[in-house]
Amino acid sequence: xxxxxxxxxxxxxSLPNHRQFWHFDLISxxxxxxxxxxxxxxxxxxxxASRQQVWDVMGDFIYRKLNSPSRxxxxxxxxxxxxxxxxxxxxxxxxxxxxxxxxxPAISFIQSNVFEAEIPKESFDGIFVxxxxxxxxxxxxxADFLSLMVQASxxxxxxxxxxPNFKYCSKEYFDCADHRIALTHVSVQEHLVASGFxxxxxxxxxxxxxxxxxxxxxxxxTGLYLRFPLAWKLLGKQFLIIGKKSGAR
Numbered sequence: 001x002x003x004x005x006x007x008x009x010x011x012x013x014s015l016p017n018h019r020q021f022w023h024f025d026l027i028s029x030x031x032x033x034x035x036x037x038x039x040x041x042x043x044x045x046x047x048x049a050s051r052q053q054v055w056d057v058m059g060d061f062i063y064r065k066l067n068s069p070s071r072x073x074x075x076x077x078x079x080x081x082x083x084x085x086x087x088x089x090x091x092x093x094x095x096x097x098x099x100x101x102x103x104x105p106a107i108s109f110i111q112s113n114v115f116e117a118e119i120p121k122e123s124f125d126g127i128f129v130x131x132x133x134x135x136x137x138x139x140x141x142x143a144d145f146l147s148l149m150v151q152a153s154x155x156x157x158x159x160x161x162x163x164p165n166f167k168y169c170s171k172e173y174f175d176c177a178d179h180r181i182a183l184t185h186v187s188v189q190e191h192l193v194a195s196g197f198x199x200x201x202x203x204x205x206x207x208x209x210x211x212x213x214x215x216x217x218x219x220x221x222t223g224l225y226l227r228f229p230l231a232w233k234l235l236g237k238q239f240l241i242i243g244k245k246s247g248a249r
Contacts, residue, residue: 033178048102050218052081057222058207059085062128065201065242066158069126073152075114075145076132083107092124114145119152127152127159131238133188134163134179142181146195153245159197161188161241162207169209169237185239197243205236 059082063069070090074083077093079102091107098111110117127149136142149159166173166182173179185204192199225231 048079052084052102053219054222055081056085057219057226058082061226062160062162062240063089063126065240066126066128066160069124069158071124072126072128073119073124073149074128074130075117075119075149075152076129076135077103077109078130080104080107080109082128082130094119114148119148121151122154122157124152125154125157127157128162129159130162131164133161133191134173134181134183137180139181139191142183142191143195146191146197150196150245155245155247157245158200159192159243159245161192161243162238163188164209165204165237165239168205172209185241188239188241192241192243196246198246199241200244201240201242203232203236203240205232205238206240207232207238208235209237 062082063072063086066072071092072083072086072089073092073094074080075094077083077095078097079099080093081102083091083093084102084104084107087104087106091104092110093103093107094110094112094114094117096111096113098109100109103109129149133142133145136145153159163183164173164179165184167184167186170182173182185202189199189202225235
């Protein structure tokens, strides 16, 4: 007779198949974040027209940092605020959500995951990446993305990367549900160089963390802010890094 403390044998054949057991609604897990609902919630209460007016000012500033390119790619375009700010320029946007109600119809738009999009090679003399790298799943995925940007760049192509700098906004950095990787201006510099870009300029502290921050979302105040770099050092929590395709003259 076995004692109560002796381990009992289990008939594993009687247990449900583990694949069947966990299959009950696997597709709901595979789908991941619903970005359309997420961003509708995140931007709730923010007037999009006012937001675009601010981007018109910031977009012109960044466009000039890119040496006023003639063909621009925004591979994580969101509501296309940056591209909207560049009328008269050949513009291509990519995003998994098509915010058609906010987008200038003259913009060529690809609704896709950027890794699956058909991006023409050596076609853009300007690329702008805004608040995107921190959403990727790993450092290797960031490297893969930047390699795609190198391929998309013309031989003399420029790239500007804007994003939250964990060094200066660690307390609020992960308040965003889709932020996965902590990045600083230093780590992004290393990624850029490793991928095939040369560094042109680095601003560790540029813009405030969000439109809900201290900086009022008005074009006049934004214009004043951009003209006084001292204010960046006080309020800036996002970096701006400019690169140029390696080997370009």
